[in-house]
Amino acid sequence: MxxxxxxxxxxxxxxxxxxxxxxxxxxxxxxxxxxxxxxxxxxxxxxxxxxxxxxxxxxxxxxxxxxxxxxxxxxxxxxxxxxxxxxxxxxxxxxxxxxxxxxxxxxxxxxxxxxxxxxxxxxxxxxxxxxxxxxxxxxxxxxxxxxxxxxxxxxxxAEFHAGTxxxxxxxxQEVVAARPGDVNARLRLGETLNRLVLLDEEIANYEDALSLLPESADIWMALAQTREDGGAREEAIEAYGRALRFKPGWVTPLAGLLALQRKDAPDALVDQAIAIQARPDLADRDRALLGYALGKIQDSRGMHAAAMASWHDANAARRRMSGEYNRPRAEEDARRLMEVFDAGFFAHPQAAVGSHDGRPLFVVGMPRSGTTLTEQIIAMHSRAHGCGELPDLPLIVKTLGTRWPDIARDLEPGLLEREAARYLQAASRHAAADVLRLVDKTPLNYFNLGLVALLFPQARVVWCRRDPRDIAISIYSENFALNSRFATDLDAIAHSIALQTRLMRHWQSVLPLPIHELQYEALVESPEPEARRLIDFLGLDWEPACLEFHRSNRTVQTPSRWQVREPIHRRSSGRWQRHADSLPAFDPDSFPAADPGRID
Structure with a gap:
């Protein structure tokens, strides 16, 4: 041709x-x-x-x-x-x-x-x-x-979503300087500052934007969420109210107001939310937001059956949005991890190591198991720094793709060193030069502890445990990210807790990393003895300030932000009993041992 x-x-x-x-x-x-x-x-x-x-x-x-x-x-x-x-x-x-x-x-x-x-x-x-x-x-x-x-x-x-x-x-900042009135650019700049935990700069960005766009509901909404992260309750309520004023009927600020005020929410606001929730044409995203917030108000007012009905409605909407929990896939992912990272994998020193830096500390466990409280206690120590929930380990796994963990023995030369250096740069961004522990409290990193052992063989791990029934109610009533499919079904939550227990027991048996079990119920019952054991596990001297975490002005970007601004209390223990009839059966191994504080 x-x-x-x-x-x-x-x-x-x-x-x-x-x-x-x-x-x-x-x-x-x-x-x-x-x-x-x-x-x-x-x-x-x-x-x-x-x-x-x-x-x-x-x-x-x-x-x-x-x-x-x-x-x-x-x-x-x-x-x-x-x-x-x-x-x-x-x-x-x-x-x-x-x-x-x-x-x-x-x-x-x-x-x-x-x-x-x-x-x-x-x-x-x-x-x-x-x-x-x-x-x-x-x-x-x-x-x-x-x-x-x-x-x-x-x-x-791209830089933001790639974790940089x-x-x-x-x-x-360049985009905003060229287009200061661009709402989307302002929001993305704010999101980036939020990821970097630069709260003051984030607030300044939104306030500057509002000087140009005083009636932007989107900017008021973002400012409200940032104020809430910083613990400024009244300022957050005011900003949510402004967002709702400039965009009447907007469910997102309405839900924010309900969640902040709980049982003290004005009846008119609650009635408005109930009326919106009753609309058959309500979008699933809005139905979920309202259902979670209304359920908490109803629960706080003793209307436990109505609360569970709201949470059922919210989670059904969320399942329609993001899909059902894939139990076989979760089982297969855990099986592959345990098969690759077996006792033989760590029997001999690894030829390649990311870093021998001993500062990284990983606080893991199911969401709502006490990971935020644990981080707050440690972060009050003068030689420790709380990093919040760093995205870096999950991003490394995402970059490795579907080949992980099968390629763990044959990683690209230099990859561990590069990723360890990048992780340390992110973890230490706001830390003092003399800190001895960098605390990453991303709960689901229990999936990534095999990678942790390769990146940081001198790292430590704290495993937070709690009565699985309280974990289940707390997760089911909370507005988690869309990709948290396990969070929208009580049976799926029970399965996830059991799978987490099985995987953590495996890590305890094979990893060359010390793992400390911390039981939530023991911590709230006997705060000082349990906190002392925790600090001792970290190799640090005891400091009384560790029990004064509620006085901290640290930014907290998790659903526990308001609980950890109070002294330790027992009010959340046994909450499951209000909803016992709705709960599935739990694997006996999911319950914490009677003697917490186990170290392997």
Whole structure:
């Protein structure tokens, strides 16, 4: 098969092509077609004609015909980066992301200075939620055109979602400086500052935005949530109220007001929420938000059956949004971890180690098992720093993909060192230079302790345990992230607790890391003895300030933010008894041992 002649003599008149392209872009498609279709017959070997036809048929919403012309243009002029770029645009627009990546990649090779190719290659990865893969291409695009607003914005978004919020921050600041009245940019800058726990800067960003946009409900809503993170209850209530005033009927600030005021919420506000909840056309997102908040108010007022009905309604809505808990998948994930990280895996010293830094401390357990309280106690020590819930370990696992944990024995050279260094940079961002413990209290890191042992063989682990019935009620009544599918079904919660227990017992038997069991009920019953045992496990001297955590002004970004601003109390123990008839059976091993404080 021969390729048609594409010599200069076979080229169509440039003026006609330019005019036809101008007609296409101005929407005069019939006139453009009247010029281009004859040219395709008289100059069938001209790649510029087929590129123009590709643009025309794209505008005509005939992607199949457009694709055939652009593919032919690429074959006729394989050295043309522009042809590859235009083919990639069409492939991306029609959902052929694999083909688009190949075309954009070819364009970058043909013309390494072609900004659009690097930019669109990165954006294509972003559309597939593959932020880590997008980064090198978006960084290159930003280098080529550092003032391009869309490239800066895309790179900021990729850096944030890839876990490099510190790199995203100056980029979002650039975007906001160029567009100070851009609400979305203000919100994304605030989200980045929130991830970096720069609360004062986050508030300043929102207050500056409100000086320009005083009636922006979205900005008032974000300010309310930030005020709540900082423990400023009255200021948060005021900001939620402003958001609701500027956007009447908006469920998000309404739910925020209900959650903050609980049993003291005004009856008119509660009645408004009940009326909205009763609407059959209420969106599932709003139904879930209202159901969780109303249930807590009803529970605090002794209306336990009504509370459970609200929580059932909320969780049914959330399951419709995010799907059911996948029990077989959870079992398989745990099985693979235990199979790979068996006793033999750690029988001999690992050839590659991330870091011998002994500061990392991982507080794990089921959500609502006391992890926030535990972190607060430790963070009050002068030689410890509370990092909150760092996203870094889950992001490393996400980057490794579906091959993890099977590739644990054959990791890319240098990966552990790079990831350990990045983790330590994030964990120590706000820490004093002389701290001896960096506390990461991401509860579900119990899945990632095999990775922890590779990254930080000198790390310590605290396993928080609590009566599974109290954990179940506390999780079921709380508004968790959409991907927390286990949280929306009581049987799924019971299964998750049992699976967590089984996995933690496995880690205790194979990991070369010390693991301290801390029982919530024992801690609230005997705070000082249990706190002393905890601090001793960390290798630190006792400091009385550890029991004064409720006086701390630390930012707390978990549902426990208000509980840990009070002295230790027993009010949350035994809460399950109000809802005993609704609870499933629990695996006996899920209950904490009578003698807590076990160290392996």
């Amino acid at each position: 021969t390729t048609p002649d594409s010599s200069p003599s076979s080229r169509a008149p440039a003026a006609q092509l330019a005019h036809a392209t101008s007609l296409t872009r101005s929407g005069r498609l019939a006139e453009a077609g009247a010029l281009l279709l004859p040219l395709s017959k008289t100059h069938p070997s001209d790649p510029l004609v087929h590129r123009a036809l590709g643009e025309l048929f794209t505008a005509r919403r005939d992607p199949r015909t457009a694709l055939s012309h652009l593919q032919l243009a690429c074959r006729l002029a394989p050295e043309s980066a522009t042809n590859a770029l235009e083919l990639g645009r069409l492939q991306a627009a029609t959902g052929d992301f694999d083909g688009a990546r190949l075309s954009f990649g070819q364009a970058t090779q043909l013309d390494p200075a072609l900004f659009e190719a690097w930019f669109l290659l990165g954006v294509t990865y972003m559309r597939e939620e593959r932020q880590a893969q997008a980064l090198p291409f978006l960084r290159r695009a930003h280098q080529l055109q550092p003032t391009h607003p869309d490239a800066t914005r895309a790179l900021a978004d 919020a510190g790199d995203a921050l100056p980029l979002w």
